[in-house]
Amino acid sequence: MDWPERLRSVRRWTRAGERAPHKPLLLLYALAHHQRHGNVPIVYSEAEERLARLLREFGPRQRTSPGYPFHHLASDGVWRVTTVDGEGSPGSGVTVLREKRAMGSLSADLDAALCADPGLAARIARVLLDDNFAPSLHAGIIALTGLRAAPEPLSEEGGVRDPRFRETVLEAYAHRCAFCGYEGRLDGVLVGLEAAHIRWWSHGGPNEPDNGLCLCSTHHLLFDRGVLGLTGELTVAVSSRFEARSGAAEAFVLSLAGRDLLRPAHGYPHAAPDHVGWHTDQVFRAPAV
Numbered sequence: 001m002d003w004p005e006r007l008r009s010v011r012r013w014t015r016a017g018e019r020a021p022h023k024p025l026l027l028l029y030a031l032a033h034h035q036r037h038g039n040v041p042i043v044y045s046e047a048e049e050r051l052a053r054l055l056r057e058f059g060p061r062q063r064t065s066p067g068y069p070f071h072h073l074a075s076d077g078v079w080r081v082t083t084v085d086g087e088g089s090p091g092s093g094v095t096v097l098r099e100k101r102a103m104g105s106l107s108a109d110l111d112a113a114l115c116a117d118p119g120l121a122a123r124i125a126r127v128l129l130d131d132n133f134a135p136s137l138h139a140g141i142i143a144l145t146g147l148r149a150a151p152e153p154l155s156e157e158g159g160v161r162d163p164r165f166r167e168t169v170l171e172a173y174a175h176r177c178a179f180c181g182y183e184g185r186l187d188g189v190l191v192g193l194e195a196a197h198i199r200w201w202s203h204g205g206p207n208e209p210d211n212g213l214c215l216c217s218t219h220h221l222l223f224d225r226g227v228l229g230l231t232g233e234l235t236v237a238v239s240s241r242f243e244a245r246s247g248a249a250e251a252f253v254l255s256l257a258g259r260d261l262l263r264p265a266h267g268y269p270h271a272a273p274d275h276v277g278w279h280t281d282q283v284f285r286a287p288a289v
């Protein structure tokens with residue numbers, strides 16, 4: 001069984017570009033747990049807080065209960081839930097999951113494969129990260145789940161870290177952050193600048209200049225976390241859910257609201273409305289509905 005490919009079917013859980021990272025986040029949490037404790041079951045009430053935090057930070061903008069993936073992942077054949085009453089999940093409600101002392105664990109065949117191959121968990125984690133999250137978010141997810149090292153992906157052409165994409169996008173914006181204008185070099189070499197995908201590569205975003213923005217590292221992360229967004233007129237939007245707790249945060253984030261995005265150099269395309277629309281719908285943290 002090619003487990004990374006088998007679990008890549010996680011990808012099919014997303015519909016038409018809509019982000020549905022609930023199950024991948026639970027799987028990443030379960031893999032990290034397996035690295036430390038083997039297939040000792042995960043007790044729902046003990047994991048609830050950490051799972052809720054993972055969903056809040058890296059899930060979709062609508063609040064989602066951790067009970068949702070805990071219950072529904074069982075239908076995919078890689079996770080099983082038991083309760084004090086025996087086999088089977090009692091449902092996705094948090095109260096019943098707590099009261100029935102629901103416990104989840106990886107399926108027996110996945111457990112056996114992970115035990116037989118100590119590097120497998122990290123390889124599966126790499127696939128889940130690349131298929132579901134923008135690269136700037138990977139380190140945060142790894143830290144919060146406690147995963148032990150997911151191997152770095154190669155910067156191959158056509159992949160999520162396509163070196164050609166990076167080069168073209170940085171050039172299009174004259175090596176400046178399209179939000180704040182930062183340009184910096186160390187010993188003559190660019191430092192702290194990245195090529196961001198507007199529509200994530202993991203969700204069908206192409207490595208084309210009309211899907212890229214040159215951003216400084218912090219604004220890139222804030223863009224991928226949905227603090228910053230773009231309007232249809234290509235001005236900067238700041239989520240009303242963001243709190244600036246210092247003057248520096250005000251200057252670095254809030255002051256960008258309404259500012260024109262830096263325009264690309266002559267001959268390079270502007271950010272495409274389709275990709276901007278995807279980011280607005282799937283990533284930008286608009287007011288909760």
Ligand SMILES: [Zn+2]
Pocket residue numbers: 177178179180181182215216217219
């Ligand atoms: Zn910047």
